Amino acid sequence: MGMKVKAHILRDYRTDDAPETDQFGEEGIEEQRLHNSVAFTSLLYNEADGLVYCGITAYDADILYTFDPQTLAFTSLGWADVGEKYDVKVHRSLCMGNDGILYGATACLHDVTQRLKAPGGKVFSYDPGTGELKVLCTPIEHDYIQTITLDPERMLIYGQTYPVSNFFKYDIRADEVTNFSYIGSSTHISVLDDGGRFWGCYKSGGNKLFCYDPDADEITWFDHGLPNDGAVDGMVNGGDGYIYVGLTRGELVRLDPQTAECEYLGKPYPEGRMPGLLIGEDGLIYGCGGNAREANAAKLFSYDRDKGSFTVFGELYDADLDTGCYYAHDITALDGNTFYVAETDNPYRSGYLWECRVGQ
Numbered sequence: 001m002g003m004k005v006k007a008h009i010l011r012d013y014r015t016d017d018a019p020e021t022d023q024f025g026e027e028g029i030e031e032q033r034l035h036n037s038v039a040f041t042s043l044l045y046n047e048a049d050g051l052v053y054c055g056i057t058a059y060d061a062d063i064l065y066t067f068d069p070q071t072l073a074f075t076s077l078g079w080a081d082v083g084e085k086y087d088v089k090v091h092r093s094l095c096m097g098n099d100g101i102l103y104g105a106t107a108c109l110h111d112v113t114q115r116l117k118a119p120g121g122k123v124f125s126y127d128p129g130t131g132e133l134k135v136l137c138t139p140i141e142h143d144y145i146q147t148i149t150l151d152p153e154r155m156l157i158y159g160q161t162y163p164v165s166n167f168f169k170y171d172i173r174a175d176e177v178t179n180f181s182y183i184g185s186s187t188h189i190s191v192l193d194d195g196g197r198f199w200g201c202y203k204s205g206g207n208k209l210f211c212y213d214p215d216a217d218e219i220t221w222f223d224h225g226l227p228n229d230g231a232v233d234g235m236v237n238g239g240d241g242y243i244y245v246g247l248t249r250g251e252l253v254r255l256d257p258q259t260a261e262c263e264y265l266g267k268p269y270p271e272g273r274m275p276g277l278l279i280g281e282d283g284l285i286y287g288c289g290g291n292a293r294e295a296n297a298a299k300l301f302s303y304d305r306d307k308g309s310f311t312v313f314g315e316l317y318d319a320d321l322d323t324g325c326y327y328a329h330d331i332t333a334l335d336g337n338t339f340y341v342a343e344t345d346n347p348y349r350s351g352y353l354w355e356c357r358v359g360q
Contacts, residue, residue, distance in 0.1 A: 001311065001313060001358060001359055002358075002359065002360055003313040003356055003358050003359075003360065004356070004357040005316055005318055005355070006318060006354075007318040007321055007323065007325075007343075007352040007353070007354055007355075008072060008074075008353040008355060009350070009352055009353075010038055010040075010054075010056070010065065010074050010350070010353065011035070011036040011037075012036065012349065013032060013033060013036035013037040013038070013349060013350045014349045015033075015349070016348070029059055033059065034059045035058075035060050036350060037058075037059060037350055038057060038350045038351060039056060039057040039089075039342075039343065039345065039346065040054055040055075040056050040057075040330070040342035040343055040344060040351050040353050041056060041057055041091050041092065041107075041329050041344050042054070042055030042090045042092055042093055042094040042104070042329075042330050042342065043055070043330045043331065043341075044094040044095070044102070044332055045332040045333060045334055045340070046096060046128060048100060048128065049128050050068070050069065050070070051069075052066065052067040052068075052332060052340050053065075053066055053102060053126075054067055054342070055089065055091070055093060055094050056089065056351075057109070057344065057351075058088060059109075060080060061079060061084070061087050061088060062076055062079060062080040063079050063080075063083075063087060063088065063089055063090050064076070064078075064090060064104070064126070064133075067340075067353055069334055069355075077126060077133060078133060079106075079133065082124070082135060083106060083122060083135070084119060086108050086110055086114070086118040086144070087106040087107075087108070087121070087144075088107070088108060088109050088110075089106070089107045089108070090104050090106060091105075091107035091146045091147060092146065092148075092188060092189045093105035093106075093145060093146075093148045095148060095150035095152075097152050097155075098152040099152075100127075100129065101125050101126070101127055101128075102125065102126040102127075102128060103123070103126075103148070103150055103172075104123075104125075104126070104148070105121055105122065105123050105145035105147075105157075105159060106122045106124070106145060107144045108121065108144035115142050115143075115163065118142060118144070119138060119141070120138040120139070120140055120141045120142050120144060121138065121139070121140075121143065121144030121145035121161065122135045122136070122137070123135075123136045123148065123157055123159070123170055124136055136172070136175070137170060139161070139168045139170055139177045140161050140164075140166050140168060140177075140179055142164075143161035143162065143163065143166060144162055144163075145161055145162075146159075146160050146161065146162045146186055146188075147160050147186065147187065147188065147190065149189070149190045149192060151192055151196055153196065154214055155171070155172040156169055156171055156172065156214060158170075158198045158200075158212070160187065160190070160200065161186075164182065165182060165184055165185055165186050165203070166181055166182055166183065167179075167180045167181070167186075167202075169212075169214075180212075180219065183200070183201075183202040183203065183210070184202055185202055185207055186200070186201070187199075187200045187232035187235065188232055188233045188234060188248075189232070189275070190235055191235040191237045191243055193211070193237065193257035194241060195213075195257070196214060196215070197211045197212060197257065198211060198214075199211045199235070199257065200212075201225065201226075201231075202221065204221075206229045207225040207226065207229055207231055208221070208222055208224060209222040209224065209225055209255075209260055210222060211257070226245060226247060226253055226255075226262055227247075227251070227253055227262055228249075230247035230249060230251065230253065231247060231248045232247065232248075233247055233248045233273055233275045233289070234246035234275045234276055234287065234289075235277065236277040236278055238305070239279055240305070241256075241257075241258075242254050242255060242256060242257070243257060244265075244285055245262075246275065246276075246277050246287055246289065247274060248272055248274075249272050250267055250268070250269060250270075250271055250272045250273055250274050250289050250290065251264065251266070251274065252265040252268070252274065252287075252310075265303065265308070266310060268299075268303070268310035268311075268312050269289065269290050269295075269301065269312055270294070271289070271290035271291055271294040271295050271299075272289075272290075272291065272294065273289045273290060273291050273298075273328065274288075274289035275288065275289065275328060275329050275330060276288040276289070276328060276329065276330045276331030276341065278331055278333055280302070280333060280336060281333075285302060286301070286331065286333065286339060287300075287301055287302075287303070287331065288301075288328035288339075289301070290315075290328065291326065291328070292324055292325070292326040292346075293326075295315070296317060296324050297315040297316050297317045297325050297326070298315070298316050298324070298325040298326070298327060298341070299312055299313070299315055300314070300339060300341065300356050300358070301313065313356070313358055316341060316343075316354045318352075318354075323349075325343045325352070325354050326343060326345060326347075327343060327345040327346070327351075328341050328342070329341075329344040337357055337358045337360075338356070338357050339358070340353060340354065340355055340356070341353075341354040
């Protein structure tokens with residue numbers, strides 16, 4: 001099956017001299033990089049308004065955009081006017097509530113020497129109907145938020161922080177934060193099982209699984225992790241009673257929430273990474289992964305649960321621009337055949353938003 005690929009450019013910073021670090025230090029960074037070096041890190045398609053919401057990395061704190069698939073226009077939602085200079089990305093932190101409100105959180109890149117000067121990451125909401133962007137809370141002082149998971153029924157947001165790896169819960173209705181404190185690790189993205197329990201990993205002689213039951217207000221700490229001590233790169237609730245986990249080595253695993261047992265399903269490509277997973281309209285699991293450090297470009301694939309087989313649609317490569325996706329970081333679906341993939345960590349140019357039309 002073929003795939004048509006097109007890259008969409010928000011800002012196009014380029015350099016032949018890749019920086020050794022992305023840290024945002026006391027002395028700041030040069031103007032061109034400050035305003036034009038961006039990467040796409042979180043994506044969420046909103047069927048209600050037909051827009052793709054984009055959380056990006058940007059050193060000028062302009063980190064929240066929409067992309068219109070019809071007009072191909074990017075629109076800033078104005079985070080730079082609401083946040084502060086250490087809010088330089090929305091990492092894996094965009095969720096849509098049953099109320100039609102978008103929820104997100106801010107992440108950081110600054111050096112540890114700046115940690116105590118930085119106030120901390122923020123949980124925020126955005127109303128697509130009114131355009132209101134609101135800071136809801138700063139859950140943990142000085143630490144920023146790598147990822148959030150929304151429980152739309154209980155109106156709870158779970159989050160994991162960086163550089164200190166805390167696990168927290170934010171009750172939206174009560175406007176209350178519970179910090180479960182240091183867990184030593186964090187999943188790239190987490191999910192809820194069918195019972196509303198949050199699943200993640202903690203560090204104790206390796207990455208081990210835990211789940212939090214909000215009804216019992218209790219954490220269960222398991223004494224095992226994922227196969228071969230794998231680290232979580234992507235997670236999705238399969239809608240079949242199982243959780244599907246992409247590992248940083250580019251492998252897919254099935255987790256049974258009733259027993260916490262894990263089954264290795266396979267590896268669709270030789271490269272590592274599997275950060276984005278979703279359930280397609282056809283019931284297949286779609287995902288992105290691979291990277292240009294090990295191949296020409298990142299890839300889009302699907303997994304058929306009935307057949308137990310993978311299909312790799314090909315590399316995310318735009319022939320017109322003669323460039324490929326360096327690192328795929330997240331994925332969202334416009335319909336059954338159109339997917340958008342976020343590109344990050346390209347050391348030589350800004351990351352792009354990649355449009356992939358399967359079957360063309």
